[in-house]
Amino acid sequence: MDVLVTPTATLQGELGALSSKNYTTRYLLVAALAEGTSTIYYPAHSEDSDAMRRCIRDLGAIVEEDEEKIVITGFGRHPKPVDKLDVGNAGAVLRFLMAIASLCPDVTFINRYPDSLGKRPHLDLIHSLTSMGVDISHQEGKLPITIKGGQPKGGHIQVSGNISSQFLSALLFLTPLLEEDSEIEVLHDLKSKVVVGQTLEVLQQAGIVIHADEDYMRFRVPGRQQYQSKTYTVQGDYPGSAAVLAAAAVTQSNVKLHRLPVHSKQGERAVVDVLRMMECPLTHDNDIVHVQGNGKLKAVEFDGDHATDAVLAMVAAAVFAEGTSRFYNVENLRYKECDRITDYLNELRKAGAKVEERQSEIIVHGRPEGVEGGVEINAHYDHRVIMALTIVGLRAAKPLVIKDAHHVAKSYPTYFDHLKALGAKVEWIEGV
Numbered sequence: 001m002d003v004l005v006t007p008t009a010t011l012q013g014e015l016g017a018l019s020s021k022n023y024t025t026r027y028l029l030v031a032a033l034a035e036g037t038s039t040i041y042y043p044a045h046s047e048d049s050d051a052m053r054r055c056i057r058d059l060g061a062i063v064e065e066d067e068e069k070i071v072i073t074g075f076g077r078h079p080k081p082v083d084k085l086d087v088g089n090a091g092a093v094l095r096f097l098m099a100i101a102s103l104c105p106d107v108t109f110i111n112r113y114p115d116s117l118g119k120r121p122h123l124d125l126i127h128s129l130t131s132m133g134v135d136i137s138h139q140e141g142k143l144p145i146t147i148k149g150g151q152p153k154g155g156h157i158q159v160s161g162n163i164s165s166q167f168l169s170a171l172l173f174l175t176p177l178l179e180e181d182s183e184i185e186v187l188h189d190l191k192s193k194v195v196v197g198q199t200l201e202v203l204q205q206a207g208i209v210i211h212a213d214e215d216y217m218r219f220r221v222p223g224r225q226q227y228q229s230k231t232y233t234v235q236g237d238y239p240g241s242a243a244v245l246a247a248a249a250v251t252q253s254n255v256k257l258h259r260l261p262v263h264s265k266q267g268e269r270a271v272v273d274v275l276r277m278m279e280c281p282l283t284h285d286n287d288i289v290h291v292q293g294n295g296k297l298k299a300v301e302f303d304g305d306h307a308t309d310a311v312l313a314m315v316a317a318a319v320f321a322e323g324t325s326r327f328y329n330v331e332n333l334r335y336k337e338c339d340r341i342t343d344y345l346n347e348l349r350k351a352g353a354k355v356e357e358r359q360s361e362i363i364v365h366g367r368p369e370g371v372e373g374g375v376e377i378n379a380h381y382d383h384r385v386i387m388a389l390t391i392v393g394l395r396a397a398k399p400l401v402i403k404d405a406h407h408v409a410k411s412y413p414t415y416f417d418h419l420k421a422l423g424a425k426v427e428w429i430e431g432v
């Protein structure tokens with residue numbers, strides 16, 4: 001399905017933010033790793049969170065749900081032997097479960113998105129798990145991946161952190177269950193470091209003890225721990241909300257988004273500070289972000305690694321800012337659902353934006369007068385590209401068609417409903 005985005009001058013209204021994808025995947029996992037029954041209130045409903053739910057069920061968790069909660073009885077350290085797991089297009093779900101699958105005899109992760117997740121690299125995690133005695137076959141570090149586990153060994157474990165933090169998070173979920181104590185050493189750099197804070201927060205809530213160095217480059221993990229069953233409440237999702245807030249920033253708007261805690265560990269919370277630096281009129285109190293946009297923005301320089309999943313939305317806002325913006329330290333955007341530097345900037349250019357790429361930087365020469373639009377956008381299977389190009393379409397001279405916009409459902413199935421509720425002219429149309 002495609003979406004037609006027609007230029008829209010004004011956005012107005014109040015919405016509850018969608019629930020956090022990253023907390024939902026983590027709570028589902030720790031609930032499955034506990035032996036008792038846990039409850040998760042307000043879980044996200046998206047393709048990625050559905051993927052985690054489907055896989056933990058396949059691995060033996062009992063999952064029951066109603067409108068507001070999911071109740072899970074976990075399998076503890078004994079997942080059910082299963083031949084195949086289908087993680088859809090979800091990177092975090094794949095990496096976390098690759099680690100947990102090393103407790104299973106023989107599992108294959110299938111390759112349902114050869115042009116998206118199928119192109120993403122997992123070799124760093126494969127190396128770590130192999131060093132722990134797990135037998136893994138793979139296609140040069142890519143899907144399909146078969147894991148023959150059993151009894152992975154703890155001890156000294158090294159993992160590279162310069163492609164994705166998800167490899168480290170995966171090991172942090174697995175190692176507390178091992179017989180031996182572990183010491184995890186992060187090699188090179190650690191990208192998306194803030195997300196590891198969310199992993200540690202959830203592990204602590206699940207009763208797991210981990211001793212982390214302040215810079216997250218070394219961890220001591222006692223073995224033989226048990227995940228406790230608990231009740232969790234999922235907070236609002238900053239990465240998805242960043243797109244709605246950026247849409248409000250580039251239009252004349254009066255938009256309130258609820259359920260966004262001021263003191264969240266989500267790095268993408270920084271979107272509020274970045275929009276403020278761009279001189280967008282907004283307030284953030286009592287978990288509500290209130291944007292009263294006038295469409296006027298100033299250029300900004302920002303270390304995008306602090307807010308990885310909000311960079312594309314911030315770049316879309318910068319397309320209309322006065323001056324040249326620079327989002328640096330973002331090389332790992334190249335290893336996401338698509339190459340979020342080259343592929344994304346190509347689509348922005350088609351729409352009329354003036355952008356330049358460096359290996360680890362996005363440079364935007366703002367066009368406060370607006371862009372031409374009137375073109376078809378390739379979504380590259382990427383929900384964040386779809387959300388960001390929609391923002392650009394709102395301020396284009398002519399409508400944009402976003403091809404295969406249904407991939408927005410990876411994290412935010414109700415994105416277009418939410419924008420429509422605020423008055424945006426966005427319509428689903430049949431693809432040709």
Ligand SMILES: O=C(O)C1=C[C@@H](OP(=O)(O)O)[C@@H](O)[C@H](O)C1
Nearest residue numbers: 022092164165166192195308309
């Ligand atoms: O741990 C997680 O849940 C995630 C970590 C980040 O990935 P990287 O560490 O690969 O940047 C983020 O972009 C992704 O959406 C979710």
Ligand SMILES: C=C(OP(=O)(O)O)C(=O)O
Nearest residue numbers: 089090091092093309336
């Ligand atoms: C990159 C993302 O997710 P994942 O790595 O889990 O596929 C994302 O949500 O933008």
